Amino acid sequence: MALVDQDSAQVRFPPPLVVLGCLLAGLALDRVLGLAAVDIAVLRPVGVVIGALGVAILGSGLIGFFRAGNDPEPWKKDTHLVTSGLYRFSRNPMYLGMVMVQLGIALFCQSIGGVLSVPLAIALVDRFVIAREEPHLRATFGRDYENYSKRVRRWL
DSSP states (O other): OOOOOSSSOOOOSOHHHHHHHHHHHHHHHHHHHTOOOOOOTTHHHHHHHHHHHHHHHHHHHHHHHHHHTOOSSTTSOOOSOOOSGGGGTOSOHHHHHHHHHHHHHHHHTTOHHHHHHHHHHHHHHIIIIIHHHHHHHHHHHHHHHHHHHHHSOSOO
16 A cells, blocks of 8 residues: 555555455355355346446546546545535445445355445445545535535435
8 A cells, every 4th residue: 555644534444455355255255155146147237237337436436536636545635525426426436336346246246245245345444444534524624524424425
């Protein structure tokens, strides 16, 4: 991981690795516990659609950050509060996109453990990433962030 900016949320775990780790753990759980794949044909195309939507949401969130001149790495200093684009509907569209990709892959693989890993990833990102980011954003952007967080939900 790159150096942590002192004036940042001090996030220690890259969110994509948290989500990926949970997905891999869920897929491994299938093997360890001998869980059979859920053999429902529609899960594969549904997984592709959910995964593709997740990629689009993640990409849109990244574009919003880059346009504002922000670095999406949560251990870097935030320079601008992004409230446009998908940020009008979710304060964390990048994290939402990541877990949608995770869910899409789990569904495509027809993995019970993979699907069960999604709530774990959400909880870990919420507890260890967002919980650090929000106080930092309040301290950095003050009333603007307070007003924004009152009108826009954390996830959806």
